[in-house]
Amino acid sequence: MLRLEARPEPSRAMVLLTPIIAVVATMIAGGILFAILGNNPFTAIRIIFWDPLFNDMVASYTRPQLLVKATPLILMAIGLSFGFRANVWNIGAEGQFIMGAVVGGGTALALYPLESALVFPLIIIMGGLGGFLWAMIPAILKIRFNANEILVSLMLVYVAAQFLAAMVTGPMKSPVGMGFPVSRNFNEYQSAFNAELLSNTGLHFGVLVMMGVVIVGYIFLTRHIFGFQIRVSGQSARASKFAGVNPHTTVALCLGISGALAGLAGLFEVTGPAGKLSTNFPLGYGFTAIIVAFLGRLHPVGILLAGLLMALTYIGGELAQFQMSIPAAAIQVFQGMLLFFLLGVDILVNFRLRWASTKEAR
Amino acid sequence: MNLIKTLLAGAAVATGLAGAAFAEEKLKVGFIYIGPPGDMGWTYEHDQGRKAIVEALGDKVETTYVENVPESADSERVMTQMALSGHKLIFATSFNYMDHVMNVAKKFPDVKFEHATGFKRADNVSTYSARFYEGRAVIGHIAGHMTKTNTIGYIASYPIPEVIRGINSAYLAAKAVNPEVKFKVVWAYTWFDPGKEADAANALIEQGADVIMQHTDSTAPMSEMKKHEGIIGFGQASDMGQFAPNPRVSSIIDNWAPYYVERTQAMLDGTWESTDTWHGIKEGMVEIGEMTEAIPAEVRASAQELADKLASGEVHAFTGPINKQDGSAWLAEGETADDGTLAGMSFYVEGIEAEIPN
Numbered sequence: 001m002l003r004l005e006a007r008p009e010p011s012r013a014m015v016l017l018t019p020i021i022a023v024v025a026t027m028i029a030g031g032i033l034f035a036i037l038g039n040n041p042f043t044a045i046r047i048i049f050w051d052p053l054f055n056d057m058v059a060s061y062t063r064p065q066l067l068v069k070a071t072p073l074i075l076m077a078i079g080l081s082f083g084f085r086a087n088v089w090n091i092g093a094e095g096q097f098i099m100g101a102v103v104g105g106g107t108a109l110a111l112y113p114l115e116s117a118l119v120f121p122l123i124i125i126m127g128g129l130g131g132f133l134w135a136m137i138p139a140i141l142k143i144r145f146n147a148n149e150i151l152v153s154l155m156l157v158y159v160a161a162q163f164l165a166a167m168v169t170g171p172m173k174s175p176v177g178m179g180f181p182v183s184r185n186f187n188e189y190q191s192a193f194n195a196e197l198l199s200n201t202g203l204h205f206g207v208l209v210m211m212g213v214v215i216v217g218y219i220f221l222t223r224h225i226f227g228f229q230i231r232v233s234g235q236s237a238r239a240s241k242f243a244g245v246n247p248h249t250t251v252a253l254c255l256g257i258s259g260a261l262a263g264l265a266g267l268f269e270v271t272g273p274a275g276k277l278s279t280n281f282p283l284g285y286g287f288t289a290i291i292v293a294f295l296g297r298l299h300p301v302g303i304l305l306a307g308l309l310m311a312l313t314y315i316g317g318e319l320a321q322f323q324m325s326i327p328a329a330a331i332q333v334f335q336g337m338l339l340f341f342l343l344g345v346d347i348l349v350n351f352r353l354r355w356a357s358t359k360e361a362r
Numbered sequence: 363m364n365l366i367k368t369l370l371a372g373a374a375v376a377t378g379l380a381g382a383a384f385a386e387e388k389l390k391v392g393f394i395y396i397g398p399p400g401d402m403g404w405t406y407e408h409d410q411g412r413k414a415i416v417e418a419l420g421d422k423v424e425t426t427y428v429e430n431v432p433e434s435a436d437s438e439r440v441m442t443q444m445a446l447s448g449h450k451l452i453f454a455t456s457f458n459y460m461d462h463v464m465n466v467a468k469k470f471p472d473v474k475f476e477h478a479t480g481f482k483r484a485d486n487v488s489t490y491s492a493r494f495y496e497g498r499a500v501i502g503h504i505a506g507h508m509t510k511t512n513t514i515g516y517i518a519s520y521p522i523p524e525v526i527r528g529i530n531s532a533y534l535a536a537k538a539v540n541p542e543v544k545f546k547v548v549w550a551y552t553w554f555d556p557g558k559e560a561d562a563a564n565a566l567i568e569q570g571a572d573v574i575m576q577h578t579d580s581t582a583p584m585s586e587m588k589k590h591e592g593i594i595g596f597g598q599a600s601d602m603g604q605f606a607p608n609p610r611v612s613s614i615i616d617n618w619a620p621y622y623v624e625r626t627q628a629m630l631d632g633t634w635e636s637t638d639t640w641h642g643i644k645e646g647m648v649e650i651g652e653m654t655e656a657i658p659a660e661v662r663a664s665a666q667e668l669a670d671k672l673a674s675g676e677v678h679a680f681t682g683p684i685n686k687q688d689g690s691a692w693l694a695e696g697e698t699a700d701d702g703t704l705a706g707m708s709f710y711v712e713g714i715e716a717e718i719p720n
Contacts, residue, residue: 058446065439165551169719178522178706181551185461200469273435275461279551280433318440322392322426323447329398 004351014349019295019306022341029341030334039324047323048316048334058319064201066311068273071210072097072265074307076289078217079258081298086230087237088254092138092153093262094286095160096131100263101270102164102172103130105277108192109172109183119191120205124267131263132256134160139255143248149255157286165279172277183277186270194272206268213261217300230254262286291339313338389451389629391415392444393427394437396456397554403579404553404599404616405429408455408478411618418623422630433458438465445470451629453622454478456553457522463487474634476625479524481705485636490621493642494524495531495704496672497614498575499679500650501596502535503668504612505543505573507661508594512542515566517559517576517583518549521718523707525577530711531679532575535668537713546571547716556582567593584610594656601651612665613651620646640701643673680704685712 027049031041052062076093083090090096104127111119137156141147165181174184186193194204221227233240233250240247265285270277292310296303317331391412399409412425426449431437437459444452445466453476454463460480467475467487475487483489505514514536518525529547536543546569548562559576563583566574567590574595576583581602587593587609597603597613621639628634641647650669653662671677682693687710693699710718 057448058443061442061446068435069439169551178708180458180520180522182458275435278433278458280458283432283434283436315439315443318428318436319443319447321428322440322444325426327398328428328430 001355003354004347005354006351007349010350015297018345018349019297019302019342021345022295022338023309025341025345026334026337029337033330033333034326037326037330039326044320044324044326047320048313050316051319052312052315061200062315062319064203065315066308067207068202068204069314070307070311071204071207072269072285073289073292073310074303075206075210075213075265075268076258076262076286077292077296077303077307078213078300079261080289081217081293081296081300081303082221082230083254083258084234084293085298086233086250086254088251089150090135090138090153090255090258091150091290092135092155092157092286093258093289094282094284095153095157096134096259096262097266097269097286098157098160098164098282099134100127100131100266101274101277101281102160102167102266103127104263104267105183105186105270106167106172108186108189108271109277111192112184112189115191117191120194123192123271124264127267128260128264131266132260134263135255135259136252139252142251142255149251153255161279161282164277164281168277168279174276181279185276186272187275192271194268202273204268204272206265206272209264209268214300214304221300226253262289295338295342310335310338388424389422389626390444390447390449391423391425391626391629392441392449392452393425394431394440394444394452394454394456394459395427395429396431396433396459397579398429399427401554401579402581402600402602402604405455405579406600407616408453408618411622412453414619415622415626419626419630423626431459433462435462438462441466441475442469445473450474451476451626451634457524474629483636483638488625488635488637488639490637490639490641491524492616492618492647493640494614494616494648495527495679496642496669497648497650498528498531499535499672500665500669501575501612501614502532503539504596504653504657504661504665505532505575506536506538506540507664508611508657509536509540509543509573510592511570511572512540513544513546513570513572515563515569515571515574516545516547517562517566517574517578518547519553519578520551521549523705526710526718527704527707528577529714530707533714534680534684534711539664545714545716547714549719550578552578554579556580559583560586563587581605597651603651606652607654608656610654611656612653615649615651617646617649643669644675686710687712687714 027045031045034041034044053059080090080093104123107126108123138149138152141152142149168183169181172183174182194206197203229245230250232243233245270281274281292303292306296306313335320326321328393412395405395408397405399405412427415423416425428440431440433456441452451474455478457479460477460482463475463477464482467484471486477487477489479491480489516529533545546566548565550558550562552558559578559580560582563574563586572593574583574587576598579599584595584602584605587595594609594611597610599616601613601615602610678698680699682697683695684693686692689712
């Protein structure tokens with residue numbers, strides 16, 4: 001019988017190397033998959049990982065697009081990482097992302113056509129607030145009734161999606177949208193539009209906020225008492241009590257921060273790249289952010305890199321689709337392999353496989 | 363062994379391939395699809411059109427596509443990547459790509475865009491669509507004859523003119539042969555979601571519908587109909603012939619192939635111009651799929667006659683007298699609808715007992 005035995009002290013070097021090993025393993029397994037599908041695996045891997053960054057024809061466009069695509073993922077993943085470190089499992093970032101977009105975007109639609117420099121700051125605050133309040137529902141239920149935050153936050157994703165659908169088929173439907181359940185386009189509303197800061201780069205205000213959050217997140221985690229508190233809460237609830245950590249405060253803070261950041265991500269996305277609220281607005285970023293958080297080792301700098309890597313697989317995946325006719329499903333399998341190998345390698349870093357007789361195992 | 367060979371061969375050429383692929387002088391034609399070509403409906407027919415280009419123009423062209431492109435910033439990015447990598451003609455095959463097509467077209471004046479079912483054009487953006495409502499009239503005619511419960515179910519996608527026009531056209535044709543007929547409409551708010559479409563089909567069957575029409579792209583409603591005795595439906599966008607002779611008794615087929623070949627040929631000839639195309643049964647963009655034995659012979663004959671008359675222009679699917687749902691007059695006796703009104707149709711005709719979601 002094979003069994004897993006905890007390593008007394010996982011190698012620090014291996015912990016840091018895990019994502020790289022996982023990426024290499026994904027390339028190999030993905031390459032085999034592409035070969036079975038009749039594609040040249042080396043070209044496919046080159047198109048996915050190399051061309052978006054360095055191809056003469058497309059890279060000048062795709063490089064900034066990596067940041068645009070990665071921004072909501074990184075914003076949400078950093079928020080989630082605090083909770084995951086403290087054993088507070090917010091699985092519903094997708095719902096908080098939607099609510100941020102609906103509350104912030106809805107505020108903008110309500111103010112239309114008022115042009116004022118205050119509109120954009122206001123909707124940013126409303127977006128963050130929308131996500132924050134949505135995350136407070138599982139937080140309060142957890143604190144008050146000890147309800148499982150995984151289930152509550154996940155279920156609220158579907159509630160948020162239905163709320164969005166009700167809004168865009170009703171009060172937020174565009175008067176000029178030909179009956180489509182789509183809001184007014186935010187690029188028609190100068191004061192609320194999350195425009196490109198430099199033309200043809202795609203870089204918007206949310207990208208700057210994301211970079212700020214990476215830095216602040218890093219300081220919080222490594223230099224601030226809050227970072228210490230969430231780490232100790234995750235390692236041992238009992239020890240954290242002795243250290244003076246109030247577990248209720250930890251739950252509220254972790255869910256609140258991740259909710260607010262998800263709300264901000266939703267607001268920046270809807271007023272910028274997406275451009276409008278519609279039932280097609282949620283694309284699963286909130287779930288992908290969970291992968292990004294773990295791929296980045298729950299560390300802000302790691303998450304920054306992981307988010308960019310994830311964006312690379314999306315954008316490179318599109319290139320591979322139309323240059324090599326690789327089906328979209330194969331690209332998704334490829335992305336799924338990334339998490340699979342990460343978790344697999346993770347287990348081997350923390351545990352070792354032992355042959356053991358059945359008797360001994362008992 | 364084959365795998366190893368592929369891997370080795372791949373390693374050998376991978377390094378040198380980058381430049382070579384772009385060096386050829388082929389016209390690159392790109393497609394973005396809302397669903398997968400395997401939907402056997404809407405996207406399938408667009409992909410058939412793409413294949414027809416390859417067949418007709420061979421090595422003068424190279425076609426590429428990306429499937430499952432959301433109607434979001436992602437579509438803008440995919441089209442931009444296509445334009446940057448040398449595509450000169452790009453087909454965007456869903457309505458809500460519209461603003462994104464316009465944005466990309468502005469940045470690439472040398473690249474031509476073809477946007478299906480849209481209404482925004484530019485010097486390098488053409489729009490095209492088919493008069494699906496002519497096909498709706500033919501299957502409405504069949505449905506009116508075939509229903510025993512006098513209840514026809516309709517799985518609708520979004521309450522846009524395109525869909526509302528189809529419901530009206532089918533209703534008028536059904537009512538003309540069966541004054542007792544009633545329509546039940548379920549809004550799925552999706553073009554392609556097999557789960558939701560199947561639910562909608564079941565809901566309609568439970569409400570007594572024995573004929574079901576769909577304006578969504580998957581074959582899921584067909585699979586549901588197949589589970590029930592005596593329920594029939596029609597292939598949508600594609601023939602869906604795998605469900606013949608029952609529950610699929612006929613179909614409306616979107617045949618994009620001639621248009622796609624013609625437009626690509628125009629690019630090769632240097633004669634491409636921005637146009638707005640709206641073709642019907644006459645031009646072959648709308649086809650009626652084979653009517654199966656499940657339909658009585660005389661109904662097959664009368665349906666075919668209607669299709670022929672729609673093609674020749676002898677009959678128009680919207681011929682007065684027709685009132686709007688609220689009872690107000692729309693078309694006088696013998697008057698036919700003009701294209702402008704049809705293109706923006708946002709009302710039901712008299713007799714439909716449903717409301718357009720608002």
